[in-house]
Amino acid sequence: MEGLEKKAAMQFVQDAKIFIKSGSGGSGSVSFRREKNIEFGGPDGGNGGKGGDVLVQGNGAKHTLLDFRFKKKYTAENGSPGSGRKKTGKAGRDLLLWVPLGTEIWIEGEKVADITQENQKITLFKGGKGGAGNACLKNSVHQSPRIAYPGESGQESWVELKLKLLANVGLVGMPNAGKSTLLNALTDANSKVGDYPFTTLFPKLGVLCWEDKEIVLADLPGLIEDAHLGKGLGHRFLSHAQRCSVLLHVIDAAQSDAFQKYHQIRQELKLFDETLIQKTEFIVFNKSDRLKEDQKKRLQDLFSNSELIFFVSALHRKDLEALINKIETFF
Ligand SMILES: Nc1nc2c(ncn2[C@@H]2O[C@H](COP(=O)(O)OP(=O)(O)OP(=O)(O)O)[C@@H](O)[C@H]2O)c(=O)[nH]1
Ligand SMILES: [Mg+2]
CATH class of the missing domain: 2.70.210.12 (GTP1/OBG domain)
Structure with a gap:
Protein backbone atom coordinates (compact mmCIF):
# COMPACT_ATOMS: atom_id res chain seq x y z
CA MET A 1 0.00 0.00 0.00
CA LYS A 164 -8.58 21.90 2.06
CA LEU A 165 -10.92 21.82 -0.88
CA LEU A 166 -13.95 24.05 -0.89
CA ALA A 167 -16.81 21.62 -1.19
CA ASN A 168 -20.32 21.68 0.22
CA VAL A 169 -20.81 17.93 0.17
CA GLY A 170 -18.22 15.19 0.70
CA LEU A 171 -18.59 11.62 -0.56
CA VAL A 172 -17.05 9.14 1.84
CA GLY A 173 -17.13 5.37 2.12
CA MET A 174 -15.35 2.13 1.41
CA PRO A 175 -13.42 1.69 -1.82
CA ASN A 176 -15.55 0.36 -4.66
CA ALA A 177 -18.83 1.55 -3.13
CA GLY A 178 -19.49 3.65 -6.22
CA LYS A 179 -18.58 7.13 -4.96
CA SER A 180 -17.03 8.21 -8.24
CA THR A 181 -19.90 6.73 -10.24
CA LEU A 182 -22.27 8.69 -8.03
CA LEU A 183 -20.30 11.92 -8.41
CA ASN A 184 -20.41 11.49 -12.18
CA ALA A 185 -24.14 10.83 -12.08
CA LEU A 186 -24.92 13.86 -9.91
CA THR A 187 -22.53 16.43 -11.36
CA ASP A 188 -20.59 17.53 -14.42
CA ALA A 189 -17.51 15.61 -13.19
CA ASN A 190 -15.75 12.79 -14.94
CA SER A 191 -14.16 10.92 -12.08
CA LYS A 192 -12.38 7.68 -12.90
CA VAL A 193 -14.42 4.54 -12.18
CA GLY A 194 -13.03 1.03 -11.81
CA ASP A 195 -14.13 -2.30 -10.39
CA TYR A 196 -11.14 -2.42 -8.07
CA PRO A 197 -10.45 -0.67 -4.75
CA PHE A 198 -8.61 2.66 -4.68
CA THR A 199 -9.43 3.68 -8.20
CA THR A 200 -9.66 7.23 -6.92
CA LEU A 201 -6.32 8.33 -5.54
CA PHE A 202 -7.03 11.97 -4.83
CA PRO A 203 -10.13 14.11 -4.33
CA LYS A 204 -12.15 15.14 -7.31
CA LEU A 205 -14.72 17.93 -7.40
CA GLY A 206 -17.98 18.15 -9.31
CA VAL A 207 -20.71 20.76 -9.41
CA LEU A 208 -24.35 19.87 -8.99
CA CYS A 209 -26.45 22.56 -10.66
CA TRP A 210 -29.98 22.67 -9.41
CA GLU A 211 -32.20 25.57 -10.35
CA ASP A 212 -30.12 28.61 -9.41
CA LYS A 213 -27.84 26.75 -7.02
CA GLU A 214 -24.38 25.40 -7.57
CA ILE A 215 -23.46 22.79 -5.01
CA VAL A 216 -19.91 21.51 -5.00
CA LEU A 217 -19.41 17.81 -4.28
CA ALA A 218 -16.05 16.22 -3.45
CA ASP A 219 -15.37 12.57 -4.25
CA LEU A 220 -12.88 11.45 -1.62
CA PRO A 221 -10.66 8.36 -1.93
CA GLY A 222 -11.96 5.25 -0.20
CA LEU A 223 -11.52 4.57 3.49
CA ILE A 224 -10.95 1.20 5.10
CA GLU A 225 -10.82 -0.15 8.62
CA ASP A 226 -7.60 0.92 10.40
CA ALA A 227 -7.08 3.82 8.01
CA HIS A 228 -5.97 5.71 11.14
CA LEU A 229 -3.05 3.28 11.31
CA GLY A 230 -2.13 4.15 7.75
CA LYS A 231 -4.01 1.32 6.01
CA GLY A 232 -4.99 2.03 2.42
CA LEU A 233 -4.58 5.71 1.82
CA GLY A 234 -4.89 6.32 5.52
CA HIS A 235 -6.53 9.52 6.65
CA ARG A 236 -4.61 11.63 4.21
CA PHE A 237 -7.61 13.08 2.39
CA LEU A 238 -10.07 13.43 5.25
CA SER A 239 -9.13 17.05 5.83
CA HIS A 240 -11.08 17.84 2.66
CA ALA A 241 -14.26 16.72 4.39
CA GLN A 242 -13.75 19.30 7.13
CA ARG A 243 -15.20 22.19 5.16
CA CYS A 244 -18.21 20.18 3.93
CA SER A 245 -21.48 20.72 5.71
CA VAL A 246 -23.02 17.48 4.46
CA LEU A 247 -21.42 14.07 4.03
CA LEU A 248 -22.79 11.37 1.75
CA HIS A 249 -21.78 8.04 3.19
CA VAL A 250 -21.87 5.78 0.15
CA ILE A 251 -22.34 2.07 0.84
CA ASP A 252 -22.33 -0.88 -1.51
CA ALA A 253 -25.82 -2.14 -0.67
CA ALA A 254 -25.10 -5.54 -2.14
CA GLN A 255 -22.34 -6.41 0.32
CA SER A 256 -23.21 -8.67 3.21
CA ASP A 257 -21.79 -6.75 6.16
CA ALA A 258 -22.96 -3.24 5.29
CA PHE A 259 -23.89 -2.32 8.86
CA GLN A 260 -20.52 -3.30 10.32
CA LYS A 261 -18.61 -1.57 7.52
CA TYR A 262 -20.68 1.57 7.98
CA HIS A 263 -19.63 1.77 11.62
CA GLN A 264 -16.00 1.10 10.78
CA ILE A 265 -15.99 4.10 8.47
CA ARG A 266 -17.74 6.26 11.07
CA GLN A 267 -15.09 5.25 13.55
CA GLU A 268 -12.34 6.25 11.13
CA LEU A 269 -14.00 9.64 10.55
CA LYS A 270 -14.26 10.14 14.29
CA LEU A 271 -10.64 9.20 14.91
CA PHE A 272 -9.54 11.81 12.41
CA ASP A 273 -11.80 14.60 13.58
CA GLU A 274 -14.74 14.25 15.95
CA THR A 275 -16.65 17.03 14.18
CA LEU A 276 -16.90 14.94 11.02
CA ILE A 277 -19.44 12.62 12.59
CA GLN A 278 -21.46 15.54 13.87
CA LYS A 279 -22.12 16.74 10.36
CA THR A 280 -25.36 16.02 8.52
CA GLU A 281 -24.95 12.55 7.04
CA PHE A 282 -26.87 10.94 4.20
CA ILE A 283 -26.63 7.18 3.98
CA VAL A 284 -26.64 6.31 0.31
CA PHE A 285 -27.09 2.64 -0.47
CA ASN A 286 -25.69 2.37 -3.95
CA LYS A 287 -25.89 -0.61 -6.31
CA SER A 288 -29.53 -1.11 -5.31
CA ASP A 289 -30.07 -2.62 -8.73
CA ARG A 290 -28.49 -5.73 -7.24
CA LEU A 291 -30.74 -5.74 -4.22
CA LYS A 292 -33.80 -7.91 -3.69
CA GLU A 293 -36.78 -6.43 -1.85
CA ASP A 294 -36.16 -8.47 1.30
CA GLN A 295 -32.51 -7.38 1.41
CA LYS A 296 -33.59 -3.77 1.13
CA LYS A 297 -36.06 -4.28 3.96
CA ARG A 298 -33.31 -5.79 6.10
CA LEU A 299 -31.08 -2.78 5.55
CA GLN A 300 -33.92 -0.41 6.32
CA ASP A 301 -34.47 -2.21 9.61
CA LEU A 302 -30.78 -2.19 10.48
CA PHE A 303 -30.48 1.52 9.82
CA SER A 304 -33.88 2.45 11.22
CA ASN A 305 -32.35 5.10 13.50
CA SER A 306 -30.97 7.09 10.61
CA GLU A 307 -33.20 9.72 9.08
CA LEU A 308 -31.60 10.25 5.73
CA ILE A 309 -31.44 6.96 3.87
CA PHE A 310 -31.49 6.61 0.11
CA PHE A 311 -31.42 3.61 -2.18
CA VAL A 312 -29.97 4.46 -5.57
CA SER A 313 -28.18 3.01 -8.51
CA ALA A 314 -25.49 5.42 -9.60
CA LEU A 315 -24.49 3.20 -12.50
CA HIS A 316 -27.98 3.14 -13.95
CA ARG A 317 -28.71 6.67 -12.75
CA LYS A 318 -31.81 5.42 -10.99
CA ASP A 319 -33.65 6.90 -8.01
CA LEU A 320 -31.32 9.88 -7.80
CA GLU A 321 -34.03 12.50 -7.79
CA ALA A 322 -35.04 12.12 -4.15
CA LEU A 323 -31.38 12.33 -3.15
CA ILE A 324 -30.80 15.47 -5.22
CA ASN A 325 -33.95 17.10 -3.87
CA LYS A 326 -32.84 16.45 -0.32
CA ILE A 327 -29.27 17.68 -0.87
CA GLU A 328 -30.65 20.82 -2.41
CA THR A 329 -32.67 21.67 0.71
CA PHE A 330 -29.45 22.02 2.70
CA PHE A 331 -28.01 24.81 0.54
N1 LIG B 1 -24.27 -2.75 -10.27
C1 LIG B 1 -23.81 -1.53 -9.98
N2 LIG B 1 -22.49 -1.29 -10.04
C2 LIG B 1 -22.06 -0.06 -9.73
C3 LIG B 1 -22.95 0.98 -9.33
N3 LIG B 1 -22.23 2.08 -9.07
C4 LIG B 1 -20.95 1.75 -9.29
N4 LIG B 1 -20.83 0.48 -9.70
C5 LIG B 1 -19.60 -0.23 -10.05
O1 LIG B 1 -18.80 -0.37 -8.89
C6 LIG B 1 -17.42 -0.30 -9.22
C7 LIG B 1 -16.75 0.75 -8.37
O2 LIG B 1 -17.25 2.03 -8.71
P1 LIG B 1 -16.44 3.38 -8.39
O3 LIG B 1 -17.37 4.49 -8.69
O4 LIG B 1 -15.13 3.36 -9.03
O5 LIG B 1 -16.27 3.18 -6.82
P2 LIG B 1 -15.52 4.15 -5.78
O6 LIG B 1 -16.31 4.12 -4.53
O7 LIG B 1 -15.28 5.46 -6.39
O8 LIG B 1 -14.18 3.34 -5.57
P3 LIG B 1 -12.73 3.90 -5.12
O9 LIG B 1 -12.38 5.04 -5.99
O10 LIG B 1 -11.85 2.76 -5.33
O11 LIG B 1 -12.86 4.28 -3.69
C8 LIG B 1 -17.36 0.00 -10.73
O12 LIG B 1 -17.16 -1.18 -11.42
C9 LIG B 1 -18.75 0.56 -11.03
O13 LIG B 1 -19.16 0.35 -12.37
C10 LIG B 1 -24.35 0.68 -9.29
O14 LIG B 1 -25.21 1.51 -8.99
N5 LIG B 1 -24.70 -0.59 -9.63
MG1 LIG C 1 -13.57 6.38 -6.85
Whole structure:
Protein backbone atom coordinates (compact mmCIF):
# COMPACT_ATOMS: atom_id res chain seq x y z
CA MET A 1 0.00 0.00 0.00
CA GLU A 2 2.97 2.31 0.45
CA GLY A 3 3.31 2.70 -3.31
CA LEU A 4 -0.33 3.68 -3.50
CA GLU A 5 0.17 6.52 -1.08
CA LYS A 6 3.25 7.72 -2.91
CA LYS A 7 1.34 7.77 -6.18
CA ALA A 8 -1.46 9.76 -4.55
CA ALA A 9 0.99 12.22 -3.02
CA MET A 10 2.64 12.80 -6.37
CA GLN A 11 -0.59 13.40 -8.21
CA PHE A 12 -2.20 15.71 -5.73
CA VAL A 13 -0.03 17.96 -3.61
CA GLN A 14 -2.15 19.16 -0.71
CA ASP A 15 0.51 20.38 1.68
CA ALA A 16 3.84 22.11 1.50
CA LYS A 17 6.34 23.64 3.87
CA ILE A 18 8.20 26.67 2.61
CA PHE A 19 10.52 29.30 4.01
CA ILE A 20 9.36 32.88 3.53
CA LYS A 21 11.13 36.16 4.20
CA SER A 22 9.98 39.69 3.60
CA GLY A 23 12.51 42.28 2.49
CA SER A 24 14.64 44.18 4.99
CA GLY A 25 14.60 47.94 4.92
CA GLY A 26 17.57 49.69 3.31
CA SER A 27 19.95 51.52 5.63
CA GLY A 28 19.91 55.27 6.02
CA SER A 29 22.79 57.26 4.62
CA VAL A 30 25.32 59.54 6.28
CA SER A 31 26.06 62.33 3.89
CA PHE A 32 26.74 66.08 3.95
CA ARG A 33 25.94 68.62 1.36
CA ARG A 34 29.10 69.50 -0.55
CA GLU A 35 28.71 72.30 -2.97
CA LYS A 36 30.97 74.92 -4.37
CA ASN A 37 30.94 78.10 -2.31
CA ILE A 38 29.01 76.49 0.54
CA GLU A 39 31.47 75.84 3.31
CA PHE A 40 29.41 73.92 5.89
CA GLY A 41 26.71 71.99 4.06
CA GLY A 42 24.22 70.34 6.37
CA PRO A 43 23.49 66.63 6.63
CA ASP A 44 21.65 65.33 3.57
CA GLY A 45 21.74 61.51 3.92
CA GLY A 46 18.43 60.03 2.77
CA ASN A 47 16.42 57.24 4.42
CA GLY A 48 16.61 53.64 3.33
CA GLY A 49 13.83 52.19 1.15
CA LYS A 50 11.19 49.91 2.63
CA GLY A 51 11.61 46.16 2.21
CA GLY A 52 9.14 44.26 0.00
CA ASP A 53 6.06 42.63 1.60
CA VAL A 54 5.13 39.00 1.13
CA LEU A 55 1.57 38.74 -0.14
CA VAL A 56 -0.59 35.69 -0.70
CA GLN A 57 -3.46 35.70 -3.17
CA GLY A 58 -6.15 33.14 -4.10
CA ASN A 59 -6.28 31.80 -7.64
CA GLY A 60 -9.14 29.54 -8.73
CA ALA A 61 -7.12 28.29 -11.69
CA LYS A 62 -4.70 26.50 -9.37
CA HIS A 63 -5.75 23.15 -8.03
CA THR A 64 -2.81 21.85 -6.04
CA LEU A 65 0.21 23.13 -4.13
CA LEU A 66 2.54 21.48 -6.61
CA ASP A 67 4.60 24.64 -7.28
CA PHE A 68 5.64 24.77 -3.65
CA ARG A 69 7.06 21.25 -3.73
CA PHE A 70 9.95 22.25 -5.94
CA LYS A 71 10.83 25.71 -4.73
CA LYS A 72 11.13 25.99 -0.98
CA LYS A 73 12.56 29.45 -0.33
CA TYR A 74 10.72 32.67 -1.08
CA THR A 75 12.22 36.08 -0.39
CA ALA A 76 10.91 39.54 -1.13
CA GLU A 77 13.39 42.16 -2.24
CA ASN A 78 15.29 44.30 0.29
CA GLY A 79 14.97 48.07 0.23
CA SER A 80 17.93 49.99 -1.19
CA PRO A 81 20.05 52.25 1.02
CA GLY A 82 19.39 55.95 1.07
CA SER A 83 21.94 58.32 -0.44
CA GLY A 84 23.06 61.94 -0.45
CA ARG A 85 20.86 64.85 -1.44
CA LYS A 86 18.19 63.35 0.83
CA LYS A 87 17.50 60.62 -1.67
CA THR A 88 15.35 57.82 -0.21
CA GLY A 89 16.40 54.32 -1.27
CA LYS A 90 14.22 52.39 -3.65
CA ALA A 91 11.56 50.22 -2.01
CA GLY A 92 12.07 46.47 -2.41
CA ARG A 93 9.64 44.68 -4.70
CA ASP A 94 6.80 42.79 -3.00
CA LEU A 95 6.63 39.05 -3.45
CA LEU A 96 3.26 37.63 -4.44
CA LEU A 97 2.47 33.94 -3.92
CA TRP A 98 -0.56 32.52 -5.75
CA VAL A 99 -2.33 29.68 -3.99
CA PRO A 100 -5.38 27.53 -4.82
CA LEU A 101 -8.67 28.42 -3.15
CA GLY A 102 -9.01 26.55 0.12
CA THR A 103 -5.39 27.05 1.19
CA GLU A 104 -4.80 27.47 4.89
CA ILE A 105 -1.61 29.12 6.07
CA TRP A 106 -0.05 27.86 9.28
CA ILE A 107 2.88 29.20 11.26
CA GLU A 108 4.24 27.32 14.27
CA GLY A 109 1.10 25.22 14.63
CA GLU A 110 -1.28 28.16 14.37
CA LYS A 111 -3.59 28.95 11.48
CA VAL A 112 -2.92 32.54 10.43
CA ALA A 113 -5.00 32.77 7.24
CA ASP A 114 -7.47 30.91 5.09
CA ILE A 115 -7.65 31.82 1.41
CA THR A 116 -11.08 30.88 0.14
CA GLN A 117 -12.02 33.58 -2.39
CA GLU A 118 -10.82 34.33 -5.87
CA ASN A 119 -8.25 37.14 -5.67
CA GLN A 120 -8.47 37.32 -1.87
CA LYS A 121 -5.16 38.89 -0.93
CA ILE A 122 -3.39 39.08 2.41
CA THR A 123 -0.12 40.56 3.54
CA LEU A 124 1.57 37.67 5.26
CA PHE A 125 4.81 39.45 6.22
CA LYS A 126 5.42 43.17 6.00
CA GLY A 127 8.73 44.35 4.70
CA GLY A 128 11.08 46.10 7.15
CA LYS A 129 11.06 49.90 7.34
CA GLY A 130 13.97 51.78 5.86
CA GLY A 131 16.52 53.22 8.33
CA ALA A 132 16.68 56.95 8.94
CA GLY A 133 19.40 58.88 7.13
CA ASN A 134 21.31 61.62 8.90
CA ALA A 135 19.23 64.37 7.25
CA CYS A 136 16.29 63.08 9.19
CA LEU A 137 18.22 62.91 12.46
CA LYS A 138 19.17 66.55 12.56
CA ASN A 139 17.64 68.48 15.46
CA SER A 140 18.34 71.58 17.53
CA VAL A 141 20.93 69.74 19.63
CA HIS A 142 22.58 67.71 16.88
CA GLN A 143 22.95 69.93 13.91
CA SER A 144 25.30 67.60 12.04
CA PRO A 145 24.66 64.00 13.07
CA ARG A 146 27.24 61.60 11.72
CA ILE A 147 25.08 58.57 12.19
CA ALA A 148 22.26 56.90 10.32
CA TYR A 149 20.18 53.84 11.17
CA PRO A 150 20.13 50.45 9.53
CA GLY A 151 16.87 49.28 8.03
CA GLU A 152 14.50 47.04 9.97
CA SER A 153 14.92 43.33 9.22
CA GLY A 154 12.25 41.54 7.23
CA GLN A 155 10.15 38.87 8.94
CA GLU A 156 11.03 35.27 8.24
CA SER A 157 9.59 31.92 9.10
CA TRP A 158 8.83 28.44 7.91
CA VAL A 159 5.22 28.43 6.75
CA GLU A 160 2.94 25.46 6.17
CA LEU A 161 0.37 25.52 3.40
CA LYS A 162 -2.54 23.10 3.67
CA LEU A 163 -5.08 22.75 0.91
CA LYS A 164 -8.58 21.90 2.06
CA LEU A 165 -10.92 21.82 -0.88
CA LEU A 166 -13.95 24.05 -0.89
CA ALA A 167 -16.81 21.62 -1.19
CA ASN A 168 -20.32 21.68 0.22
CA VAL A 169 -20.81 17.93 0.17
CA GLY A 170 -18.22 15.19 0.70
CA LEU A 171 -18.59 11.62 -0.56
CA VAL A 172 -17.05 9.14 1.84
CA GLY A 173 -17.13 5.37 2.12
CA MET A 174 -15.35 2.13 1.41
CA PRO A 175 -13.42 1.69 -1.82
CA ASN A 176 -15.55 0.36 -4.66
CA ALA A 177 -18.83 1.55 -3.13
CA GLY A 178 -19.49 3.65 -6.22
CA LYS A 179 -18.58 7.13 -4.96
CA SER A 180 -17.03 8.21 -8.24
CA THR A 181 -19.90 6.73 -10.24
CA LEU A 182 -22.27 8.69 -8.03
CA LEU A 183 -20.30 11.92 -8.41
CA ASN A 184 -20.41 11.49 -12.18
CA ALA A 185 -24.14 10.83 -12.08
CA LEU A 186 -24.92 13.86 -9.91
CA THR A 187 -22.53 16.43 -11.36
CA ASP A 188 -20.59 17.53 -14.42
CA ALA A 189 -17.51 15.61 -13.19
CA ASN A 190 -15.75 12.79 -14.94
CA SER A 191 -14.16 10.92 -12.08
CA LYS A 192 -12.38 7.68 -12.90
CA VAL A 193 -14.42 4.54 -12.18
CA GLY A 194 -13.03 1.03 -11.81
CA ASP A 195 -14.13 -2.30 -10.39
CA TYR A 196 -11.14 -2.42 -8.07
CA PRO A 197 -10.45 -0.67 -4.75
CA PHE A 198 -8.61 2.66 -4.68
CA THR A 199 -9.43 3.68 -8.20
CA THR A 200 -9.66 7.23 -6.92
CA LEU A 201 -6.32 8.33 -5.54
CA PHE A 202 -7.03 11.97 -4.83
CA PRO A 203 -10.13 14.11 -4.33
CA LYS A 204 -12.15 15.14 -7.31
CA LEU A 205 -14.72 17.93 -7.40
CA GLY A 206 -17.98 18.15 -9.31
CA VAL A 207 -20.71 20.76 -9.41
CA LEU A 208 -24.35 19.87 -8.99
CA CYS A 209 -26.45 22.56 -10.66
CA TRP A 210 -29.98 22.67 -9.41
CA GLU A 211 -32.20 25.57 -10.35
CA ASP A 212 -30.12 28.61 -9.41
CA LYS A 213 -27.84 26.75 -7.02
CA GLU A 214 -24.38 25.40 -7.57
CA ILE A 215 -23.46 22.79 -5.01
CA VAL A 216 -19.91 21.51 -5.00
CA LEU A 217 -19.41 17.81 -4.28
CA ALA A 218 -16.05 16.22 -3.45
CA ASP A 219 -15.37 12.57 -4.25
CA LEU A 220 -12.88 11.45 -1.62
CA PRO A 221 -10.66 8.36 -1.93
CA GLY A 222 -11.96 5.25 -0.20
CA LEU A 223 -11.52 4.57 3.49
CA ILE A 224 -10.95 1.20 5.10
CA GLU A 225 -10.82 -0.15 8.62
CA ASP A 226 -7.60 0.92 10.40
CA ALA A 227 -7.08 3.82 8.01
CA HIS A 228 -5.97 5.71 11.14
CA LEU A 229 -3.05 3.28 11.31
CA GLY A 230 -2.13 4.15 7.75
CA LYS A 231 -4.01 1.32 6.01
CA GLY A 232 -4.99 2.03 2.42
CA LEU A 233 -4.58 5.71 1.82
CA GLY A 234 -4.89 6.32 5.52
CA HIS A 235 -6.53 9.52 6.65
CA ARG A 236 -4.61 11.63 4.21
CA PHE A 237 -7.61 13.08 2.39
CA LEU A 238 -10.07 13.43 5.25
CA SER A 239 -9.13 17.05 5.83
CA HIS A 240 -11.08 17.84 2.66
CA ALA A 241 -14.26 16.72 4.39
CA GLN A 242 -13.75 19.30 7.13
CA ARG A 243 -15.20 22.19 5.16
CA CYS A 244 -18.21 20.18 3.93
CA SER A 245 -21.48 20.72 5.71
CA VAL A 246 -23.02 17.48 4.46
CA LEU A 247 -21.42 14.07 4.03
CA LEU A 248 -22.79 11.37 1.75
CA HIS A 249 -21.78 8.04 3.19
CA VAL A 250 -21.87 5.78 0.15
CA ILE A 251 -22.34 2.07 0.84
CA ASP A 252 -22.33 -0.88 -1.51
CA ALA A 253 -25.82 -2.14 -0.67
CA ALA A 254 -25.10 -5.54 -2.14
CA GLN A 255 -22.34 -6.41 0.32
CA SER A 256 -23.21 -8.67 3.21
CA ASP A 257 -21.79 -6.75 6.16
CA ALA A 258 -22.96 -3.24 5.29
CA PHE A 259 -23.89 -2.32 8.86
CA GLN A 260 -20.52 -3.30 10.32
CA LYS A 261 -18.61 -1.57 7.52
CA TYR A 262 -20.68 1.57 7.98
CA HIS A 263 -19.63 1.77 11.62
CA GLN A 264 -16.00 1.10 10.78
CA ILE A 265 -15.99 4.10 8.47
CA ARG A 266 -17.74 6.26 11.07
CA GLN A 267 -15.09 5.25 13.55
CA GLU A 268 -12.34 6.25 11.13
CA LEU A 269 -14.00 9.64 10.55
CA LYS A 270 -14.26 10.14 14.29
CA LEU A 271 -10.64 9.20 14.91
CA PHE A 272 -9.54 11.81 12.41
CA ASP A 273 -11.80 14.60 13.58
CA GLU A 274 -14.74 14.25 15.95
CA THR A 275 -16.65 17.03 14.18
CA LEU A 276 -16.90 14.94 11.02
CA ILE A 277 -19.44 12.62 12.59
CA GLN A 278 -21.46 15.54 13.87
CA LYS A 279 -22.12 16.74 10.36
CA THR A 280 -25.36 16.02 8.52
CA GLU A 281 -24.95 12.55 7.04
CA PHE A 282 -26.87 10.94 4.20
CA ILE A 283 -26.63 7.18 3.98
CA VAL A 284 -26.64 6.31 0.31
CA PHE A 285 -27.09 2.64 -0.47
CA ASN A 286 -25.69 2.37 -3.95
CA LYS A 287 -25.89 -0.61 -6.31
CA SER A 288 -29.53 -1.11 -5.31
CA ASP A 289 -30.07 -2.62 -8.73
CA ARG A 290 -28.49 -5.73 -7.24
CA LEU A 291 -30.74 -5.74 -4.22
CA LYS A 292 -33.80 -7.91 -3.69
CA GLU A 293 -36.78 -6.43 -1.85
CA ASP A 294 -36.16 -8.47 1.30
CA GLN A 295 -32.51 -7.38 1.41
CA LYS A 296 -33.59 -3.77 1.13
CA LYS A 297 -36.06 -4.28 3.96
CA ARG A 298 -33.31 -5.79 6.10
CA LEU A 299 -31.08 -2.78 5.55
CA GLN A 300 -33.92 -0.41 6.32
CA ASP A 301 -34.47 -2.21 9.61
CA LEU A 302 -30.78 -2.19 10.48
CA PHE A 303 -30.48 1.52 9.82
CA SER A 304 -33.88 2.45 11.22
CA ASN A 305 -32.35 5.10 13.50
CA SER A 306 -30.97 7.09 10.61
CA GLU A 307 -33.20 9.72 9.08
CA LEU A 308 -31.60 10.25 5.73
CA ILE A 309 -31.44 6.96 3.87
CA PHE A 310 -31.49 6.61 0.11
CA PHE A 311 -31.42 3.61 -2.18
CA VAL A 312 -29.97 4.46 -5.57
CA SER A 313 -28.18 3.01 -8.51
CA ALA A 314 -25.49 5.42 -9.60
CA LEU A 315 -24.49 3.20 -12.50
CA HIS A 316 -27.98 3.14 -13.95
CA ARG A 317 -28.71 6.67 -12.75
CA LYS A 318 -31.81 5.42 -10.99
CA ASP A 319 -33.65 6.90 -8.01
CA LEU A 320 -31.32 9.88 -7.80
CA GLU A 321 -34.03 12.50 -7.79
CA ALA A 322 -35.04 12.12 -4.15
CA LEU A 323 -31.38 12.33 -3.15
CA ILE A 324 -30.80 15.47 -5.22
CA ASN A 325 -33.95 17.10 -3.87
CA LYS A 326 -32.84 16.45 -0.32
CA ILE A 327 -29.27 17.68 -0.87
CA GLU A 328 -30.65 20.82 -2.41
CA THR A 329 -32.67 21.67 0.71
CA PHE A 330 -29.45 22.02 2.70
CA PHE A 331 -28.01 24.81 0.54
N1 LIG B 1 -24.27 -2.75 -10.27
C1 LIG B 1 -23.81 -1.53 -9.98
N2 LIG B 1 -22.49 -1.29 -10.04
C2 LIG B 1 -22.06 -0.06 -9.73
C3 LIG B 1 -22.95 0.98 -9.33
N3 LIG B 1 -22.23 2.08 -9.07
C4 LIG B 1 -20.95 1.75 -9.29
N4 LIG B 1 -20.83 0.48 -9.70
C5 LIG B 1 -19.60 -0.23 -10.05
O1 LIG B 1 -18.80 -0.37 -8.89
C6 LIG B 1 -17.42 -0.30 -9.22
C7 LIG B 1 -16.75 0.75 -8.37
O2 LIG B 1 -17.25 2.03 -8.71
P1 LIG B 1 -16.44 3.38 -8.39
O3 LIG B 1 -17.37 4.49 -8.69
O4 LIG B 1 -15.13 3.36 -9.03
O5 LIG B 1 -16.27 3.18 -6.82
P2 LIG B 1 -15.52 4.15 -5.78
O6 LIG B 1 -16.31 4.12 -4.53
O7 LIG B 1 -15.28 5.46 -6.39
O8 LIG B 1 -14.18 3.34 -5.57
P3 LIG B 1 -12.73 3.90 -5.12
O9 LIG B 1 -12.38 5.04 -5.99
O10 LIG B 1 -11.85 2.76 -5.33
O11 LIG B 1 -12.86 4.28 -3.69
C8 LIG B 1 -17.36 0.00 -10.73
O12 LIG B 1 -17.16 -1.18 -11.42
C9 LIG B 1 -18.75 0.56 -11.03
O13 LIG B 1 -19.16 0.35 -12.37
C10 LIG B 1 -24.35 0.68 -9.29
O14 LIG B 1 -25.21 1.51 -8.99
N5 LIG B 1 -24.70 -0.59 -9.63
MG1 LIG C 1 -13.57 6.38 -6.85
